[in-house]
Amino acid sequence: MRRGLMGWNETDLPLTVLRQRLSRLQAALKGAGLGGLVIYTNIARPAAATFLTGFTPYWSEGLLLIPASGDPVFATALSKRVSEWIRSVMPIGSIENTPQPAAAIRRKLAQGGVGRVGVLELDLLPAAQAAALAGDDNVIALEDATGLFRAVRLCVDETELNLVRRTDALARDCLATIELGGDARRMAADIEARARRAGAEEVFVTVNPDLGASKAFLRCDHLDGLGAQFAIRLSLSLKGAWLRRAIAFAAAPAEEAAFTAAEAAFQGALASGSTTAALNALQNDFPGKITAWTVEASIGSYPLETVACSGGNLTFSGILPISVVSVEAEVGGGRWYGAGPVIGEVSPS
Amino acid sequence: MTSTDKIDVSAAYRARIGDLRRAMEEADIDGLLLYGNNWHADYLRYAGDFGIVEGQGLALFERDGSVTLLLDDAAEVERARAETGHEVVWAHDLVGAAKALLLRGGNRRVAAAPYHLVPYGLVRQAKELRLSDGGKLIEQLLMNKRQQEHAHVRRAAALADRGYEIFRAAARPGRKDYELIAEIEQFYRCEGVTENFMIIGVGGREVRGMTPPSGKVLKAGDLVTTELTPCVDGYYAQICRTLVVGEPSELQCNSFGVFEEALDAGLKAVRAGVTAAQVAKAENDVFRAYGLGQYVTSEYTRVRGHGIGLFPDQKPHVLEDVAIPLTANMTIIVHPNTYHPDVGYLVLGDTIIVTPDGHETLSAMPRTLLSA
Numbered sequence: 001m002r003r004g005l006m007g008w009n010e011t012d013l014p015l016t017v018l019r020q021r022l023s024r025l026q027a028a029l030k031g032a033g034l035g036g037l038v039i040y041t042n043i044a045r046p047a048a049a050t051f052l053t054g055f056t057p058y059w060s061e062g063l064l065l066i067p068a069s070g071d072p073v074f075a076t077a078l079s080k081r082v083s084e085w086i087r088s089v090m091p092i093g094s095i096e097n098t099p100q101p102a103a104a105i106r107r108k109l110a111q112g113g114v115g116r117v118g119v120l121e122l123d124l125l126p127a128a129q130a131a132a133l134a135g136d137d138n139v140i141a142l143e144d145a146t147g148l149f150r151a152v153r154l155c156v157d158e159t160e161l162n163l164v165r166r167t168d169a170l171a172r173d174c175l176a177t178i179e180l181g182g183d184a185r186r187m188a189a190d191i192e193a194r195a196r197r198a199g200a201e202e203v204f205v206t207v208n209p210d211l212g213a214s215k216a217f218l219r220c221d222h223l224d225g226l227g228a229q230f231a232i233r234l235s236l237s238l239k240g241a242w243l244r245r246a247i248a249f250a251a252a253p254a255e256e257a258a259f260t261a262a263e264a265a266f267q268g269a270l271a272s273g274s275t276t277a278a279l280n281a282l283q284n285d286f287p288g289k290i291t292a293w294t295v296e297a298s299i300g301s302y303p304l305e306t307v308a309c310s311g312g313n314l315t316f317s318g319i320l321p322i323s324v325v326s327v328e329a330e331v332g333g334g335r336w337y338g339a340g341p342v343i344g345e346v347s348p349s
Numbered sequence: 350m351t352s353t354d355k356i357d358v359s360a361a362y363r364a365r366i367g368d369l370r371r372a373m374e375e376a377d378i379d380g381l382l383l384y385g386n387n388w389h390a391d392y393l394r395y396a397g398d399f400g401i402v403e404g405q406g407l408a409l410f411e412r413d414g415s416v417t418l419l420l421d422d423a424a425e426v427e428r429a430r431a432e433t434g435h436e437v438v439w440a441h442d443l444v445g446a447a448k449a450l451l452l453r454g455g456n457r458r459v460a461a462a463p464y465h466l467v468p469y470g471l472v473r474q475a476k477e478l479r480l481s482d483g484g485k486l487i488e489q490l491l492m493n494k495r496q497q498e499h500a501h502v503r504r505a506a507a508l509a510d511r512g513y514e515i516f517r518a519a520a521r522p523g524r525k526d527y528e529l530i531a532e533i534e535q536f537y538r539c540e541g542v543t544e545n546f547m548i549i550g551v552g553g554r555e556v557r558g559m560t561p562p563s564g565k566v567l568k569a570g571d572l573v574t575t576e577l578t579p580c581v582d583g584y585y586a587q588i589c590r591t592l593v594v595g596e597p598s599e600l601q602c603n604s605f606g607v608f609e610e611a612l613d614a615g616l617k618a619v620r621a622g623v624t625a626a627q628v629a630k631a632e633n634d635v636f637r638a639y640g641l642g643q644y645v646t647s648e649y650t651r652v653r654g655h656g657i658g659l660f661p662d663q664k665p666h667v668l669e670d671v672a673i674p675l676t677a678n679m680t681i682i683v684h685p686n687t688y689h690p691d692v693g694y695l696v697l698g699d700t701i702i703v704t705p706d707g708h709e710t711l712s713a714m715p716r717t718l719l720s721a
Binding site for chain 1: 386387403404405421422423424427428430431441444466467469470471525528531534535536539540542543544545546547548557562582649
C-alpha cells in the first residue's frame with residue numbers, strides 16, 4: 001500500500017494544469033464521438049487517474065469518469081469516512097463513495113444519455129467492474145480507448161517535468177549517500193528511509209546482491225550479504241511522478257574503474273534529451289557489450305511499463321518525452337546494470 | 350515434479366497447496382487461475398508463493414501442484430524466477446498470454462479467482478476458455494488457517510509489537526507524520542519485512558479516521574493513532590494502538606476506557622463456533638451502554654475487526670450482520686476502532702488465533718492509552 005507522504009498543493013500541481021490536461025482529453029473524446037472515458041485505478045495502476053486528478057489511491061480501487069464535457073467523477077470503494085482526505089489530495093471533480101463504483105459510473109453515464117464510452121485498457125478492467133459498467137441491456141457500449149488516452153498522456157507539461165526532475169534529484173541523492181558493503185538489507189533500508197523522510201510517496205528498493213550469479217533484483221526478505229559485484233535498483237514516486245534508477249558496484253579496483261566508466265557513459269547517454277538519442281549513444285559509445293535494454297514510460301494506468309526492449313519483442317513508435325532506460329551489459333568481464341530517466345522537453349501545444 | 354520439488358519452500362506453502370489440490374479434486378477442477386497485484390496479492394500468493402509488487406500477474410495452478418506464473422513486469426519475472434521454482438513467463442500482454450496458456454491446455458475445467466478482479470478480456474471469453482468462478486473453492490482456505498501458517502503470523506505479530514515501539518519512540522513534538530513511518534519502514538526492511546499496511550491519524554476531535562500521512566506535525570496533546578500491519582512470508586499481523594504526545598488528559602483516558610472495555614468484551618466473545626456478528630455485537634454493546642451507539646455505525650467506523658492472513662483485511666469482517674462462524678485456527682483482529690466525540694478517533698486492537706474455547710493473543714503490547 002502507499003504509506004508515504006500523500007498531499008496536493010497548488011504549487012506542485014496547479015489546478016490550471018489539471019484543467020488543461022482534462023481539456024485535451026475531452027477534446028479527443030469529442031473528436032472520437034465518445035461520451036466519456038472510464039479509467040480504473042488501484043495502487044498497481046494509479047498513473048492515469050493521478051495524471052488527470054492528482055489522486056493516487058493508497059488502497060482499494062475506484063473508477064474515474066472523464067465525461068466529454070464537465071468535471072470528472074471519481075467513484076471509489078474507499079469508505080465515505082475518507083472522502084475528506086480524498087478531497088484534500090484530489091482538487092478536481094466530485095467523489096462518490098460506493099461499494100460498487102462501476103454501477104455509480106454507469107448511472108452517471110445513463111443520466112447523461114451516453115451511448116458509447118471509452119475505457120482505458122478495456123481488456124484489463126476487472127471483470128466485476130466491466131460487468132457492472134456494461135450492464136445487461138446493451139444501452140452503453142464499452143470501447144477500448146487506450147490509444148486515445150495515450151496520445152493525450154504523451155503530451156508533457158512543465159509541471160510534470162518539474163516533478164520528475166525533483167523525483168530524480170531525490171533518487172540520485174538517496175543512491176549517492178549510501179554506505180556500501182556489508183548488509184544488503186541495511187543498505188536497502190537506509191535508502192528507503194532517506195527517500196521517505198524526504199517525502200517520497202512510494203519507494204521500492206531491490207538489490208541484485210551478486211551480479212555474477214543472477215539477473216534478479218531481490219526484496220529485503222531474500223537479502224543478506226553482498227557479492228563482489230552488486231547493483232541497487234530504486235523505484236521512486238514523488239506526488240505521483242515515478243522513475244527508477246539503478247547503479248552497479250564492484251569491489252575490485254580494476255572492475256570498479258570499468259564500472260565507473262560505464263556509469264559515466266550511461267549518464268551521458270541519459271542526458272542526451274531523447275530516448276532515441278540515448279539508445280543511439282549507448283549503441284555507439286558504451287564501454288562494454290550491451291546484452292539487453294528496456295525502455296519504460298507512463299503511457300496508461302501503470303506508473304511505468306515496458307514500451308520497447310531489445311530483441312524486437314516490443315517496439316514503440318512516437319516520441320516519449322519522459323522514459324526510463326535500463327541496460328544490462330558485460331563490463332570489465334562482469335555483468336553491469338544501469339537504469340535512469342531520460343527527461344525531455346515540454347511537448348508542443 | 351511439482352514446483353515445490355525444485356526449491357526450498359515453507360511448510361505453510363506445502364500445506365496450502367496440499368489443501369488446494371484436495372479442494373480441486375473434490376470440485377473436479379483441473380486448473381485454477383489466480384489473479385494478483387500489490388493490492389490483492391493473496392490469491393496469487395496462496396498458490397504461487399510469490400509476493401507481487403509491480404504490475405499484475407496470473408498464476409495457473411494445476412491439480413498436480415505445478416504452477417505457471419504470468420507477470421507483466423519484466424523485473425518481477427526475474428525476481429519470481431529467483432524466488433520460486435515455477436515456470437515464469439514475461440507476459441507484456443497479460444490477457445493474450447493467459448488465453449494462449451488456457452487454450453493450450455485443451456478441454457479442461459479451469460476456475461478463476463478472485464473472479465471479480467480477473468481481467469475482463471478473459472472473462473468475456475469464459476465459455477471458450479472453459480473458465481468458471483473459483484472463489485468458493487479458495488476463499489474458505491484463505492480464511493481458515495493451518496497451524497503451519499501460524500508460525501508466520503506469530504512472527505509478524507511480534508514484529509508488529511517491535512515496530513510499534515519504534516513508532517512510539519519516534520513520535521515526538523515537531524516531527525512529521527511521514528517521518529514516523531520512514532523510521533518504521535527502515536526497521537522493517539532491516540528485519541526482512543517486505544510489506545506493511547499502515548495508516549495514521551494525528552490530532553484531536555477533528556480527526557475522524559486514519560489515512561496515509563499528509564505532513565501533519567506532531568504537537569503535545571495530540572492523539573496519534575495507527576494500524577501497523579507487517580507482512581512476514583506473505584502473512585500479515587496487525588496491531589492498533591493510540592498514543593498521546595506527552596501525558597494523556599483525564600478526558601482522553603476516560604474516553605479510551607470505553608475502547609479497552611469494548612475490546613475486552615469482543616475478545617471474551619471469541620471462540621470457535623460463534624459468528625463474527627456476535628463478536629461485533631459484544632464490542633458495540635459496550636459503546637451503546639455508554640450512550641455512544643451512533644459511533645458504531647458506518648458513518649464513523651468500517652468494521653469491528655476482520656480476518657487477517659495473506660491479506661491484511663480478509664473475511665470474516667467483524668460486523669453485526671456477518672453470520673460467518675469463527676473456526677479454530679482462524680487468525681483475526683478484534684478492534685473497536687471508531688470516533689469518540691470527546692477526543693477524536695481512537696484505535697485499539699490485537700491479532701489473535703481463534704481456539705475451540707476462546708483465543709490466543711499474539712501481541713504482548715499493553716492495551717492501554719500509551720504516551721510518547
